[in-house]
Amino acid sequence: MGKTGVDAVGRALAILKAFGAERTAMTLTEIAVATDLYKSTVLRLAASLEADGFLVRGPDRLFRPGPELWRLGALYQRGLDLGEVIRPALRRLVEATGETASFYVADGDERICLYRVNSPRSVRHHLEEGQRLPIDRGAAGRVLTAYRESSDPAGKKIRDRGFYVSIGERDPEVAAAAVPLVDVHGKLRGALSLSAIRTRFDADARKTAVDALKSEAKALVGLLPASEE
Incomplete structure (x- = not known):
C-alpha cells in the first residue's frame, strides 16, 4: 500500500x-x-x-x-481471556493502596478468589488464587450476595451504594472493601476487592480503597470479554 x-x-x-x-x-x-x-x-x-x-x-x-x-x-471480546483484563487492574489497585487486591466469583455457598495480587508489605492479608471463602461474610461475599438476592433489603442497600466495607467479619484481624464488576450488558461478573490488616484500614484508607475500586470497575466495563450466556 x-x-x-x-x-x-x-x-x-x-x-x-x-x-x-x-x-x-x-x-x-x-x-x-x-x-x-x-x-x-x-x-x-x-x-x-x-x-x-x-x-x-x-x-x-x-x-x-x-x-x-x-x-x-464481539470477536475481540470472545478471544480475550478474563485474566488478561483483570490482572492489570489488580496490579494498579495494589500500587494505589499497598494492599492485597482480589477478584472473586460466586460458586454456590462459597466465593472463589479467581485472581489476586498480594500486597508487597511484610505484614499483609495473603491470599492464594483458587482459595474458597464463605459467601455470606466479608466485603466481596456481601457484594456477590447482594446481586444474587435482589429482593433482600440489605442487598439493595449495597447495590445502591455500589460498595461494601467489612471490618473483621470473616477474620477479626482483616478488613476489606469490595465493589461489583458489572459488564456493559448489566451482568455481574464478580467482585473486585481490597483487603488489609484491620489496624491499617482506617477511614482514610477505606475511602482511598473504595475510590480506587470504583475507578477500576468503571474502566473495566467496556473491556470485559463476552459472557458465555
Whole structure:
C-alpha cells in the first residue's frame, strides 16, 4: 500500500475514533471539526466506511457507528481471556493502596478468589488464587450476595451504594472493601476487592480503597470479554 493509501486508512480510522460515549451520532460538519479534515474528505471516506458497514447514516442525516464494528468488537471480546483484563487492574489497585487486591466469583455457598495480587508489605492479608471463602461474610461475599438476592433489603442497600466495607467479619484481624464488576450488558461478573490488616484500614484508607475500586470497575466495563450466556 502506498503512502496515499496509508493516509486514507489513518483518516478513516480517525473518523471512527471520533465517536464515543458522548458522541454517538454526528453530522458531517461535526465529524470534520472533530477530525480536522475537510468535509469533502470526510464525505468520501464516510461513503466507503458506510458501504462496508463501519458507519451508517440515518434519515436524520447523522452518521453513527455501523454493525461491522459491533461484529469485530464481539470477536475481540470472545478471544480475550478474563485474566488478561483483570490482572492489570489488580496490579494498579495494589500500587494505589499497598494492599492485597482480589477478584472473586460466586460458586454456590462459597466465593472463589479467581485472581489476586498480594500486597508487597511484610505484614499483609495473603491470599492464594483458587482459595474458597464463605459467601455470606466479608466485603466481596456481601457484594456477590447482594446481586444474587435482589429482593433482600440489605442487598439493595449495597447495590445502591455500589460498595461494601467489612471490618473483621470473616477474620477479626482483616478488613476489606469490595465493589461489583458489572459488564456493559448489566451482568455481574464478580467482585473486585481490597483487603488489609484491620489496624491499617482506617477511614482514610477505606475511602482511598473504595475510590480506587470504583475507578477500576468503571474502566473495566467496556473491556470485559463476552459472557458465555
